[in-house]
Amino acid sequence: MTMTTPHVSTEVPDVAGAGADSPGPAPVPTGSDVPRAVSVLVFLRDRGIFMLWGLLILVFAFWCSPYFFTVDNAILVANAGALTALFAAGVGIGIMTGVLDLSLPGTAALASCVTGWMLTHDYNTALSLLAGLAIGVAVGLVNGAISLRGFNPIIVTIGTLSVLTGLASVVAGGYTFPGLTQLEFMGTHRYLRIGEGGSTFTGIPAPVFIVAVVFFVGTVFLTRTRDGLRLMAVGANAEAVRRAGIHSDRYKVLGFVISGVLAAVGGLVNTANVTEASPVASPGILFTALTAVALAGVALTGGRGSLPRVLVGALILATIANGLIIRGIQPYWATVATGALLLGSLMFERVLQTAVSERLMTANLSVHARN
Amino acid sequence: MTENSTPALELTGIEMHYGFVRALDDIDIHVMPGEVVALLGDNGAGKSTLLKVMSGAHKPSHGSIRVHGQEQSFHAPSDAAEAGIQMVYQDLALVEPQDISTNLNMGQETLRKGPLGLLGFVDRKAMRRSSEAELDRLGVRTAPMTRPVEMLSGGQRQVVALARSAIRVNGESRGILLLDEPTAALGYEQTKNVEGLIERMAAQGIAIVIVTHDLPLCYEVADRMVILNRGKKCADVPVEGTDRDHVVGWITGSRASMFAA
Numbered sequence: 297m298t299m300t301t302p303h304v305s306t307e308v309p310d311v312a313g314a315g316a317d318s319p320g321p322a323p324v325p326t327g328s329d330v331p332r333a334v335s336v337l338v339f340l341r342d343r344g345i346f347m348l349w350g351l352l353i354l355v356f357a358f359w360c361s362p363y364f365f366t367v368d369n370a371i372l373v374a375n376a377g378a379l380t381a382l383f384a385a386g387v388g389i390g391i392m393t394g395v396l397d398l399s400l401p402g403t404a405a406l407a408s409c410v411t412g413w414m415l416t417h418d419y420n421t422a423l424s425l426l427a428g429l430a431i432g433v434a435v436g437l438v439n440g441a442i443s444l445r446g447f448n449p450i451i452v453t454i455g456t457l458s459v460l461t462g463l464a465s466v467v468a469g470g471y472t473f474p475g476l477t478q479l480e481f482m483g484t485h486r487y488l489r490i491g492e493g494g495s496t497f498t499g500i501p502a503p504v505f506i507v508a509v510v511f512f513v514g515t516v517f518l519t520r521t522r523d524g525l526r527l528m529a530v531g532a533n534a535e536a537v538r539r540a541g542i543h544s545d546r547y548k549v550l551g552f553v554i555s556g557v558l559a560a561v562g563g564l565v566n567t568a569n570v571t572e573a574s575p576v577a578s579p580g581i582l583f584t585a586l587t588a589v590a591l592a593g594v595a596l597t598g599g600r601g602s603l604p605r606v607l608v609g610a611l612i613l614a615t616i617a618n619g620l621i622i623r624g625i626q627p628y629w630a631t632v633a634t635g636a637l638l639l640g641s642l643m644f645e646r647v648l649q650t651a652v653s654e655r656l657m658t659a660n661l662s663v664h665a666r667n
Numbered sequence: 668m669t670e671n672s673t674p675a676l677e678l679t680g681i682e683m684h685y686g687f688v689r690a691l692d693d694i695d696i697h698v699m700p701g702e703v704v705a706l707l708g709d710n711g712a713g714k715s716t717l718l719k720v721m722s723g724a725h726k727p728s729h730g731s732i733r734v735h736g737q738e739q740s741f742h743a744p745s746d747a748a749e750a751g752i753q754m755v756y757q758d759l760a761l762v763e764p765q766d767i768s769t770n771l772n773m774g775q776e777t778l779r780k781g782p783l784g785l786l787g788f789v790d791r792k793a794m795r796r797s798s799e800a801e802l803d804r805l806g807v808r809t810a811p812m813t814r815p816v817e818m819l820s821g822g823q824r825q826v827v828a829l830a831r832s833a834i835r836v837n838g839e840s841r842g843i844l845l846l847d848e849p850t851a852a853l854g855y856e857q858t859k860n861v862e863g864l865i866e867r868m869a870a871q872g873i874a875i876v877i878v879t880h881d882l883p884l885c886y887e888v889a890d891r892m893v894i895l896n897r898g899k900k901c902a903d904v905p906v907e908g909t910d911r912d913h914v915v916g917w918i919t920g921s922r923a924s925m926f927a928a
């Protein structure tokens with residue numbers, strides 16, 4: 297983790313845990329730096345979910361052989377997890393930047409209905425999609441503006457959820473917008489198909505590409521750009537960011553806007569998949585997304601977590617569902633398994649966290665003892 | 668030159684309420700460029716509140732703030748920072764999950780050169796390198812730049828918080844540095860380092876206000892002492908020639924205020 301880069305030495309033996317490396321290009325780690333065991337534990341804590349996923353794949357590969365471990369099935373899993381992943385990205389970025397946005401299903405419904413209405417009234421497809429995304433931006437701005445007045449974001453977004461669901465029904469006039477085949481290109485259509493008919497490769501469904509782009513751009517944004525870093529910092533400690541001379545309010549709103557846009561994307565992809573825009577906001581997707589985010593170990597306190605882990609969280613849910621379906625096990629067992637996994641991972645994390653703090657503590661103590 | 672007689676920072680008639688609690692009552696205080704003023708007082712006397720008013724983190728209910736003679740009204744710490752004021756907060760105000768370098772550069776990130784920079788990409792290597800160089804120049808050392816703040820000891824965190832503000836006022840002859848108990852978590856040697864740092868900063872012409880409960884430190888670095896008691900200023904005296912017992916008396920309230928009306 298942090299020990300590979302060259303760094304300046306410390307001259308303060310009385311400060312606990314200080315690295316005692318010599319300056320220069322080749323630092324020599326010494327006993328008073330972060331102990332090896334701690335870095336291993338921290339690695340497990342931060343990367344555990346990737347291993348968990350690998351383990352699941354391994355188990356299913358044997359248990360569901362030969363149907364599970366195939367390219368076609370991998371694509372199936374990816375496609376099935378796509379919607380969860382999009383909403384999980386929205387929920388996850390929200391939580392990382394310090395807000396739990398519960399209005400996501402409402403945003404998705406309104407965005408789909410606005411796009412559906414425009415498509416049904418023969419507006420240009422691109423324009424209709426842009427309008428749907430603009431709904432996401434607008435909802436984010438409203439959520440952000442209200443929350444900035446000091447109201448609890450959870451209550452605020454419960455309020456907007458209700459308003460948005462109602463508005464979606466108003467737009468749809470009590471019905472749905474069926475037959476939106478214009479959106480097939482981002483729904484059921486598969487790209488990169490090799491060979492025709494009895495083909496060798498059936499291609500990758502559009503939602504998988506969308507998820508890939510969203511997570512790639514999102515990860516790069518959050519970890520490599522100035523605004524992304526500030527956004528994460530606001531999630532961890534907004535007041536600290538404000539005191540560092542940054543307009544932290546703008547970043548709070550930005551967090552809402554991003555999660556709103558991702559909800560709109562999720563709604564539109566779902567609409568494209570079923571070629572129908574429905575005003576019914578399903579809170580279920582929110583909870584599935586939250587499960588994926590929780591599995592990814594994104595702390596509800598904000599400022600921590602990573603999008604790749606959220607993606608793996610969503611894929612784990614899809615993998616479990618898929619494996620159990622292949623074995624012909626009733627789908628509700630997938631829900632049970634997911635819940636158990638989540639609780640198990642919570643406990644695992646607690647154990648790791650305690651081990652890390654204990655080790656850091658004793659490391660500090662030993663540094664003091666030597667002086 | 669009138670320049671020499673203009674305080675770097677001057678607050679007059681400052682009043683501050685937290686709900687019904689009156690934390691500050693009609694406070695006048697000033698610091699000259701290059702001067703170190705120690706702000707003393709018992710727990711809850713209002714020292715941190717006064718410093719936060721100076722840094723723009725709190726807006727006073729009454730009173731005016733002048734920076735180098737110019738009347739200012741701070742709506743946020745960014746306004747104060749623009750006027751050259753930097754503060755180290757008692758609770759440090761660091762972002763725990765992020766590393767030292769990111770914390771040091773918060774709000775002044777170095778962007779990459781070329782098109783990526785226009786897209787807002789940060790140059791982490793450059794930030795690490797420049798932060799290390801700045802720390803070297805200041806003569807303070809802490810953990811590796813890539814270490815998250817949550818993995819630092821209390822003293823290391825304090826050094827990071829101090830370094831961030833110090834880097835920002837360093838070399839600014841009109842700078843103002845506000846320190847809220849900067850040595851509370853530091854050991855002997857590190858406290859000596861901070862003393863040296865404060866002296867070097869003051870020699871550059873930077874005006875410094877330091878809140879501390881450490882009287883020896885105060886006598887070591889400060890030129891003047893301002894003592895608060897329950898939100899009121901009760902003494903404003905040069906360090907030299909002032910008896911420690913008197914200071915303790917003012918702090919605890921057993922000695923009558925110099926400004927009793």
Ligand SMILES: Nc1ncnc2c1ncn2[C@@H]1O[C@H](COP(=O)(O)OP(=O)(O)OP(=O)(O)O)[C@@H](O)[C@H]1O
Binds near residue numbers: 685709710711713715
């Ligand atoms: N955020 C707040 N809300 C309400 N009251 C506050 C708040 N912060 C401080 N106070 C009150 O204002 C008064 C002054 O507090 P302040 O933090 O300025 O004291 P201090 O002199 O810095 O004390 P210490 O030496 O303990 O740091 C205290 O009575 C405190 O209870």
Ligand SMILES: [Mg+2]
Binds near residue numbers: 716847
């Ligand atoms: Mg205080």
